[in-house]
Amino acid sequence: MKQADDTEDDQRAMALSCVWDGEPADNEALALNGDAADVRARWHRYAVIGDALRGDDRPLPDGHRVAAIMAAIEREPMRPSAVRPESAAANDAVWRWKWVAGVAVMTAVGALSWGLLGDPTVWGGRSEVSKPSQPPILRQPELEALLAEHRQYGGLSAVQVSSGFLRNATYELPAKR
Amino acid sequence: MSDTLSFGFCQGSVRSALWRRCRRSVALLVSGACAASVALAQVPANAEARSLTEWLTWVHEAARQRSFTGTLVVSAGEAMSTSKVWHACDGVQQMERVDVLNGAPRTIVRRNNEVITFDADNKLARLEKRESIGVLPELLRTQEGRIADHYRLQAQGEDRVAGHIAQVFHLEAKDAWRFGYRVWVEKKTGLLLKLQTLGPQQVLEQVAFTELQLDAPVSMAKLKALMSDTQGYRVETAQLQKTSPEAQGWRLREAVPGFVSLSCHTSSASGVARPLQWVFSDGLASVSLFIESFDPKRHQRGGTTASGATHVLTQRVGSHWLTVMGEVPPATLGAFVERLERIR
Numbered sequence: 005m006k007q008a009d010d011t012e013d014d015q016r017a018m019a020l021s022c023v024w025d026g027e028p029a030d031n032e033a034l035a036l037n038g039d040a041a042d043v044r045a046r047w048h049r050y051a052v053i054g055d056a057l058r059g060d061d062r063p064l065p066d067g068h069r070v071a072a073i074m075a076a077i078e079r080e081p082m083r084p085s086a087v088r089p090e091s092a093a094a095n096d097a098v099w100r101w102k103w104v105a106g107v108a109v110m111t112a113v114g115a116l117s118w119g120l121l122g123d124p125t126v127w128g129g130r131s132e133v134s135k136p137s138q139p140p141i142l143r144q145p146e147l148e149a150l151l152a153e154h155r156q157y158g159g160l161s162a163v164q165v166s167s168g169f170l171r172n173a174t175y176e177l178p179a180k181r
Numbered sequence: 182m183s184d185t186l187s188f189g190f191c192q193g194s195v196r197s198a199l200w201r202r203c204r205r206s207v208a209l210l211v212s213g214a215c216a217a218s219v220a221l222a223q224v225p226a227n228a229e230a231r232s233l234t235e236w237l238t239w240v241h242e243a244a245r246q247r248s249f250t251g252t253l254v255v256s257a258g259e260a261m262s263t264s265k266v267w268h269a270c271d272g273v274q275q276m277e278r279v280d281v282l283n284g285a286p287r288t289i290v291r292r293n294n295e296v297i298t299f300d301a302d303n304k305l306a307r308l309e310k311r312e313s314i315g316v317l318p319e320l321l322r323t324q325e326g327r328i329a330d331h332y333r334l335q336a337q338g339e340d341r342v343a344g345h346i347a348q349v350f351h352l353e354a355k356d357a358w359r360f361g362y363r364v365w366v367e368k369k370t371g372l373l374l375k376l377q378t379l380g381p382q383q384v385l386e387q388v389a390f391t392e393l394q395l396d397a398p399v400s401m402a403k404l405k406a407l408m409s410d411t412q413g414y415r416v417e418t419a420q421l422q423k424t425s426p427e428a429q430g431w432r433l434r435e436a437v438p439g440f441v442s443l444s445c446h447t448s449s450a451s452g453v454a455r456p457l458q459w460v461f462s463d464g465l466a467s468v469s470l471f472i473e474s475f476d477p478k479r480h481q482r483g484g485t486t487a488s489g490a491t492h493v494l495t496q497r498v499g500s501h502w503l504t505v506m507g508e509v510p511p512a513t514l515g516a517f518v519e520r521l522e523r524i525r
Binding site: 171174 | 253254255262263264266268277279281289291296309311376388448455456458467469471479488491493495504506507
């Protein structure tokens with residue numbers, strides 16, 4: 005009996021969702037007997053979620069209501085995707101284009117970044133050390149100490165004898181001697 | 182097709198409009214970059230009457246003749262450091278104070294080549310002599326021809342840095358053994374305001390004043406007093422022993438073009454020997470070779486890495502461990518390793 009109630013509840017939720025998406029709703033499902041308060045709460049929840057997804061700049065509901073919505077979302081049964089109707093939501097087209105735009109922008113940024121960074125093979129073994137599994141070897145304290153010594157006792161340039169000192173003093177790591 | 186049509190999402194396919202827009206943006210950026218490249222290429226090589234050596238001397242002397250205070254920012258890779266600096270000079274002595282504003286609080290004071298670093302956290306004052314500060318002006322005089330052999334100076338107009346009118350110069354590397362630089366110097370005095378180290382395709386490191394007061398009333402007496410005020414600090418003196426590569430059993434089979442040996446020393450810290458440090462310079466860039474005995478517990482992985490313009494290569498060489506680093510391309514570090522020989 006509990007299982008039958010759950011199924012009716014799911015059907016009613018699906019019908020409400022369809023109404024929100026501007027699709028033909030299952031009138032029989034909408035007509036199913038249920039707790040009016042639960043239907044109102046669900047309707048309000050869909051309204052808030054819809055506003056948030058559209059990015060409408062409306063005042064957010066109070067914290068208590070948000071907590072109630074989040075709790076309701078927690079209780080929402082997970083459905084296999086096959087149960088969802090094949091018809092797309094009314095705003096799917098918008099989201100699809102946002103996705104396409106995102107991919108396009110990432111592609112453009114990627115192309116530019118590649119142009120800026122150039123061919124990694126030019127840099128010899130740098131690609132090797134940039135593998136996430138290998139931490140940069142400069143993090144090794146001993147190497148950092150040598151870097152500090154290089155900047156102290158080498159690391160100067162004729163173009164910046166004074167500024168070179170300032171640069172190294174600004175940059176150098178605390179001594180690890 | 183007009184811009185209105187090509188940008189209008191209601192015209193034709195939204196997908197194609199979007200791609201047209203992306204393509205147009207990329208095309209604008211690429212054409213902008215090309216235009217910039219052409220503009221640089223059009224600067225005559227001899228636009229500036231001064232020769233490279235005269236120019237370097239002018240920039241070098243500017244820091245020796247002028248007092249200033251300012252805020253200096255160094256950005257390299259993901260790291261950025263800021264310091265407040267005071268510089269005073271009386272024609273004979275140069276004094277500088279650097280208060281590092283990020284990370285561990287520390288103050289560094291220099292009088293000519295004497296440097297003291299106050300580590301406030303550890304109440305430690307470290308005294309040392311940085312002989313390279315004295316060596317480089319000499320290098321500039323003796324190696325002047327060599328610097329011009331490897332770098333070309335081009336004037337690139339004017340800009341404004343930290344509120345000062347600056348002349349912009351490109352120190353272009355003539356070969357792939359070194360990086361080039363873009364330098365902003367104060368128009369009247371020649372004081373260096375900003376310096377970029379240029380990789381093959383991007384800026385590797387920047388040093389720039391964000392605020393600078395020229396001819397500021399910096400008291401040399403106060404800086405001297407600060408340098409000797411070590412009360413409450415434990416004073417450590419860096420123990421450096423000058424040596425020669427040959428005495429340590431090393432030599433370069435063949436010089437790396439433009440780089441000359443500048444110094445070689447050993448050092449110790451708390452009774453523990455530090456690696457031998459052999460420093461090379463081409464006048465603008467420097468390379469340090471650190472050589473120590475191979476220790477399988479500490480030296481597990483060789484490789485290359487970088488921090489801003491400073492590249493690092495570590496490698497086992499026989500029974501020794503070699504760490505080579507400098508503001509040069511990785512291939513230059515590789516040449517040092519390849520040419521290093523054990524002679525005993």
